[in-house]
Amino acid sequence: MANPTIQELQNEDKFELLAKFNHQQIKDFVIQQLSNSNTKIVRWYMIYQTLMILLGLFFLSRSVVLAVQQNFRPLFFSIATLVFCVSVLIVIHELVHGVALKMTGAPKVNYGGYLRKFVFYAEADEHVLNRKQFAFVALAPLVVIQVITLFGILFSLNQAVFYFWIILMSAHSLFCAGDIGLLSLFSSDKNAEIYTFDVKIEKTSYYYKRIDKSL
Numbered sequence: 415m416a417n418p419t420i421q422e423l424q425n426e427d428k429f430e431l432l433a434k435f436n437h438q439q440i441k442d443f444v445i446q447q448l449s450n451s452n453t454k455i456v457r458w459y460m461i462y463q464t465l466m467i468l469l470g471l472f473f474l475s476r477s478v479v480l481a482v483q484q485n486f487r488p489l490f491f492s493i494a495t496l497v498f499c500v501s502v503l504i505v506i507h508e509l510v511h512g513v514a515l516k517m518t519g520a521p522k523v524n525y526g527g528y529l530r531k532f533v534f535y536a537e538a539d540e541h542v543l544n545r546k547q548f549a550f551v552a553l554a555p556l557v558v559i560q561v562i563t564l565f566g567i568l569f570s571l572n573q574a575v576f577y578f579w580i581i582l583m584s585a586h587s588l589f590c591a592g593d594i595g596l597l598s599l600f601s602s603d604k605n606a607e608i609y610t611f612d613v614k615i616e617k618t619s620y621y622y623k624r625i626d627k628s629l
Contacts, residue, residue, distance in 0.1 A: 417542040423622040433621040444595030453601035470584025487574035495581040511536035514554035539614035552593040
């Protein structure tokens with residue numbers, strides 16, 4: 415079954431506007447969602463993120479200790495990972511979103527960001543996504559990049575480059591906070607039909623919910 419068109423979503427007799435925000439407001443919106451949402455996906459993500467942060471801090475600290483003991487290679491890879499995360503990883507993360515959007519049928523994907531706010535995004539102009547499609551797009555980087563880093567970890571045990579992969583896995587969990595925050599909108603009501611789309615010229619995201627006539 416095809417998704418509703420934007421014109422159909424704007425029919426107030428059938429759909430209600432659930433959320434609307436400018437892309438410059440993404441960070442504030444996500445923080446609000448993560449703080450106020452009590453959905454299962456947010457709870458699990460918070461646990462996962464906490465574990466990843468602790469894991470990353472442990473190995474980052476260990477690389478410093480090893481450097482004091484004249485073993486500098488773990489620290490070199492740890493620092494290299496941090497540089498990689500604030501540069502190349504951002505691009506890879508958004509490209510994975512872009513590929514996922516194309517797989518949902520988006521004719522064209524656009525990329526943007528606000529460097530001062532450290533906010534970056536991939537969007538498909540006026541391309542309507544349903545719950546399953548949005549979950550696929552939102553979770554694609556988390557799954558793909560974490561699986562790649564897991565293989566990197568397994569194949570670099572007892573090597574200095576292990577620190578690159580383990581800290582990369584830990585740091586990337588932070589990159590996924592926005593995706594989980596937006597996805598929590600869909601998880602707030604599992605039985606509702608919720609759709610979303612972006613309007614490039616407005617730099618705005620819209621979320622609509624089908625009105626339940628049975629209520």
